[in-house]
Amino acid sequence: MALRPSDYWRDQVAEQARGLADGTVDVEDAHLAQLFPDALLDITDTTLECFEAELRALVLRTDEAVMDTVRRVVLALNAINTQFGGGAYETAERELLCDYIDQTLTERGIDVPALAARQGLGSYEITDEWRDW
Template sequence: MTERPSKHWRRGVAEEARKLAAGTITVEDAFMAALYPVSLLDATDEALDAFESALGTLRRPSDNEVFAAVQRVVLDLNAINDQHDGAGYETGEREELCQYIDQALSDRGIDVPALTARCGLGRYEITDKWRDW
C-alpha cells in the first residue's frame, strides 16, 4: 500500500527534533511539532487505518461501496481537522491526503479514472462532495 502522509509528517517531526537536540536549528526555527501535533498524527492514522480496513473487505466492489469508503474517511478527516481548529490540514496536507486516497484505491485494483468518469467527476474530485479541509 502507498505510504501514508502521516508517516512522512512523523519523519519530519522526528528529524526536526534531532536537529534541535543537536543544536543545528533553534527553537525559533522549529515548526514541525506545532504543525503536526501528536493528536493530529494519531487521529489521522486511526482514520486511515479504518479506510484501509474498509478497502480490505471489498471484493469486486460496486461504485457505491467505493464511494462509501471514501466518504467515511473524508468525514473522519473533516472531524479531525475541526478538532484542530480547522487548521489540521493545510494546502500541502490536503493534497497529500487526496493523493493517498486515490493511490490506496488504485492499489486495491480500483480504476479511479473510470470510477469517477462513470459518476461525472474528474479523477481528482473523488473527495470533493464531502471534504471540508
Template sequence: MAERPTTIWREGLAEEAEELAAGTLDPECACMAELFPEDLLTATDAVLDTFETELRCLAEADDAQIFGVVERVVLALNAVNEAHNGSTYETDERELLCDYIDRSLTEHGVDIVALTAPGPTWTRPVPDHG
C-alpha cells in the first residue's frame, strides 16, 4: 500500500526528537515540529482517510467518478493548506501527496496514464465474477 506522507513526516519528527534528545542536533536547526504540527498531520490524515474510503468504491467507476474523487481530495488538501497559512504544503510536500494519490489510484486499478491521455474516454474492464 502507498505510504502516506503523514507517516513520512511523523518519522521525521521522531528522528528529529531523538537527535535533539541525544544532543546531536542543535535546537536552532530543528524545524520539523514547526513545519508539521500535530493539527496539520491530523487534518491531512482525515482528508486521506476520506480519500481511501472513496477509493474502495472505484471498482466499477467511470472516468468522471474517478476525476471527482481526485478533485475532492485535492480541494480538501488545499483547504488544509489554507487553514495553515497557505504555505504548509511546499513543493516537496505536494510531490509526496501527488505520488501518494497516484499510487493509491493505481493500487485500486486505475490506469493513470490512460485516464489522463487525450482521446476517447478510457474505461477499465469490468471484473469477471464468474
C-alpha cells in the first residue's frame, strides 16, 4: 500500500522531536512541527483515506469515474492548502502527494500512463487541471 504523505510527515516530525529530546537536533534546525502541525496532518490523512475508500468503492472503473475521484481529492487538498495559508503543500509535498495518487491508482489496477494518455495528458499530469498546490 502506498505510504500516505501525511504518515511520512508525521514520522519526520516525531523523528525530529526525538532528536530535540536527545540533543542530536539543534532547536534552530527544528522546524518540522511548525511546517506540519497536527491539524494539517490529520485533515490531510482523512482526505487521503476518503480517496482510498472512493477508489475501493468504484464498481465501474471508467476513465470518467477515476478522473472524478482524482478531481475530488485534488480539490479537497486545494481547500486544505488554502485553509493553512496557501503554503501547506510546497514542492516536495506536492511531489509526494502526486506520487501517492499515482501509486494508489496503480495499486487499484489502474494504468495511470494509459489513463493520462486517453485524457490527452502526460503520465504525471492527471492532477494538473485542478491542482492549486
